Amino acid sequence: MSDRESQSLGRILALVLRHAPEKFGVDMDINGWVNTRELSEAISNQRRHYHWLRGWHFEAIANSDEKGRYQVEGEMIRATYGHSIELELDLPTDDIPDALYWPCEPDEVPTILEFGITAGDRQHVHLSKTIEKAMEAGHVRIDRPAIIEVDTTRAIADGNTIFRAGKSVFLTTDMPSDYLYQVESDDPVITDIVARWEAEEEE
Numbered sequence: 001m002s003d004r005e006s007q008s009l010g011r012i013l014a015l016v017l018r019h020a021p022e023k024f025g026v027d028m029d030i031n032g033w034v035n036t037r038e039l040s041e042a043i044s045n046q047r048r049h050y051h052w053l054r055g056w057h058f059e060a061i062a063n064s065d066e067k068g069r070y071q072v073e074g075e076m077i078r079a080t081y082g083h084s085i086e087l088e089l090d091l092p093t094d095d096i097p098d099a100l101y102w103p104c105e106p107d108e109v110p111t112i113l114e115f116g117i118t119a120g121d122r123q124h125v126h127l128s129k130t131i132e133k134a135m136e137a138g139h140v141r142i143d144r145p146a147i148i149e150v151d152t153t154r155a156i157a158d159g160n161t162i163f164r165a166g167k168s169v170f171l172t173t174d175m176p177s178d179y180l181y182q183v184e185s186d187d188p189v190i191t192d193i194v195a196r197w198e199a200e201e202e203e
Contacts, residue, residue, distance in 0.1 A: 147183040
């Protein structure tokens with residue numbers, strides 16, 4: 001499987017497992033699992049150039065994904081986060097770091113610190129393991145994201161549930177303002193990342 005084929009299949013996987021399994025006629029259970037054999041047959045039937053596709057190819061894609069976006073158990077596969085469809089994700093809730101991070105527009109910070117973080121059009125709020133990962137996630141849509149720190153120790157103690165999803169991604173339904181703090185823009189991690197972005201932009 002070439003890099004181009006792997007990337008193309010990755011986009012199809014994201015579509016099927018996160019947003020629209022019905023587009024390929026795939027059966028998905030309430031926890032987001034689909035059968036890899038059925039998925040490979042459905043894709044190869046609609047996209048003839050994937051006639052060679054087999055279920056084990058998805059395991060290879062999942063195992064090589066640095067973000068841990070997919071989980072494979074036997075002949076079943078699912079996305080671990082990023083869903084727009086309603087599911088009951090039975091993800092683990094142990095080994096949650098003491099703090100997690102969330103990116104936002106700088107002018108949104110006062111509102112978030114007052115009212116909390118909500119999932120919006122997604123099923124879950126996506127939190128990052130480190131400031132750097134949150135900056136990277138936010139930079140996809142925000143030029144210079146602000147970073148909110150979540151005091152997960154207190155949040156969990158007060159009954160909020162946080163799930164481990166990908167290797168550096170954690171999920172929750174929403175996060176009240178009581179546990180939120182802004183990471184200052186002069187934090188060394190943030191200033192180093194911004195300096196790197198500025199250098200790249202000048203090249």
